[in-house]
Amino acid sequence: MKVLIARLNHETNTFSPVPTPLSAFGPDGPTFGEQAYRDNKGMRTAMSAFIDLAEAAGAEIVTPVSASANPSGPVDAAAYDLLTQCIVDAAPGCDALLLDLHGAMVAQNSPDGEGDLLRRLRQALPGVPIAVALDLHANVTPAMVDNADVIVGFKTYPHIDMYETGEHAGRLMFEKLAGRREPVTRWHALPLMAHTLRSASFTGAMQRAIDAARAAEASGTLAASIFAGFSLADIEAPCMSVIVVDDSAEKAQATADRIAGQIWAEREQFIYRSEALADSVARARKMAEGQSRPVLLLDHGDNCMSGGSCDTMDVLQEALAQGLDGIGVGPLCDPEAVAQLIAAGEGAKVTVALGNKVSLAGIGLSKTPVVLTGTVRSICDGDYIISGPTYTGQRSSMGRTVLFDIGAARIVVTERTQEPWDLGVFTCTGLDPRTERFLLLKSRMYCRPVFGPISAGLVECDSPGVTSSDYSLFPFSKVRHPVFPLDLAAA
Incomplete structure (x- = not known):
């Protein structure tokens, strides 16, 4: 038995100004063949689970590519063509395909990155089983459902069950190959653009929906x-949906319809209402009184893992204006400032124009860099190993990185955007985040399993940026109407 196993992950924010070239797919770009195998073997990805299952079955394994990029703007056409063609070219002669995909990829030449890939694979290998593991934030399309035999999605956000999802999808595929199962996949799409901050798996309506799935x-x-779904994509349906795999179409559809009905009845609970930024910061200041541990300021309006530029300064400016001090900030992506600070050298006092340099004209915003004076405390390569629970053991690189101390705040300034999913974003610079009064993190959710336990609490700060929870900032033109909450009539 010959099995193709590949990984291609990208969550596309079509409003993001951050480009997605081929080099974005990994710390050093995508990996191919044997290196793709080594990058996943022993890790906690869905692809690593596929590898373990295939090896246990004694299968010959083909690993054409492993490519995962942080969320950003549409994938460059050339990168999309190369990565997908790599998978398609490796497929002939395979008895099964196991794909670790995201489900919300938009390329410059494909509004449905995963659906178009699966359609090509199905055309090339009619009758060959295809199993797919998807991210919880997948924008599922008819092409995905029609061209895959098994689809299973993560049940956690923050995502800590990537391996388990791959094991689930792969196990059903191998049972099909052995003739023990004949799985059927059914889908129920909802006209509901959920906010990412209402998709956490440990609370609210999303937890109840996932509990219903687990009970089934x-x-x-x-x-x-x-x-x-991932609503920051101007496509036809960046919406919620339910997929059920079962032994009969009738049972699968009935279960999908029932759970979808539960979600729709609670649709208002999937919408996030932001408070004013000044109020959020004032609340954090009050929360920090008498505390020995830091309070988290989560700047989810500029979240790297939703396509943020990682360089807006609104939350820091508001915090400084309200007199907060003892602020650890990071990471802030500004390659120009990094070069200037490195040229000055460790210990140098420097005045630098920081942040607000990436154009946000796509959503009608214009910002000016903030001039700050401080001391270069340290310079490093920005590399660290993620301790988990997300992407455990993987190497992460922020590019050349500087710790810039302006007195009230110590700012980790980087060459590359980065999600603060590990203490390593601070400790690689020599800063212990536990010693700060506040930690300003450009994050929605991934920081919480790591930074939550060391904090006194957190405050969500919705700054104006390309990952804001304020849908009115985004000029949606391709979304199919009616849809909730853009159209209240959808209620």
Whole structure:
């Protein structure tokens, strides 16, 4: 038995000014063949689970590519063509395909990156089983459902069950190959653009939806997945959906319809209402009184893992204006400032124009860099190993990195955008984040499993940027109407 196993992950924010060239797919770009295998073997990705299952089955394994990029703007056409063609070219002669995909990829030449890939694979290998593991934030499309035999999505956000999802999808595929199962996939799409901050799996309506999916599986359903969708994409349906895999089409559809009905009844609970930024910062200041641990300021309006530029200064400016001090900030992406600070050298006092340099004209915003004076405390390569629970053991690189101390704040300034999913974003510069009064993190959710336990609490700060929760900032033109909450009539 010959099995193709590949990984291609990108969550596309079509409003993001951050480009997505081929080099964005990994610390050093994508990896191919044997190196793609080594990059995943022993890790906690869905692809690593596929590898373990295939090896246990004694299969010959083909790993054409492993490519994962942080969320950003549409994938460059040339990069999309190369990565997808690599998978298609390796498929002939394979008895099964196991794909670790995201589900919300938009390329310059494809509004449905995963659907178009799966359609090509199905055309090339009619009858060959295809199993797919998807991110919880997948924007599922008809092409994905029509061209895959098994689809299973993450059940956690922050995502800590990537391996388990791959094991689930792969196990169903190998049962199909052995003739023990004949899985059928059914789908229920909802006209509901959920906010990412309402898709956390540990609270609220999303937790209840996932609990319903788990209960269905406990009762015998082969797989039930809730997809929150990724609404910051101007495509036809950046919306929630439910996919169920079962032994019969009727059972699968009935389960999907039932869970979708529950979600729709609670649709208002999937919408996030932001408070004013000044109020958020004032609340954080009050929360920090008498505390020995830092308070987290989560700048989710400029979140790297939703396509943010990682360089807006609104939250820091507001914090400084309100007199906050003892602020650890990071990471802030400004390659120009990094070069200037490195040229000055460690210990130098420097005045630098920082942040607000990436154009946000696509959403009608214009910002000016903030001139700050401070001391260069340290310079490093910005590399660290993620301790988990997300992407455990993987190397992460922020590019050349500087710790810039302006007195009230110590700012980690980097060459590359980076999600603060590990203490390493600070400790690689020599800064212990536990010693700060506040930690300003450009994050929605991934920081929480790591920074939450060391903090006194957190405050969500919605700054104006390309990952804001304020839908009125975004000029949606391709979304199919009616849709909730853009159209209240959808209620």
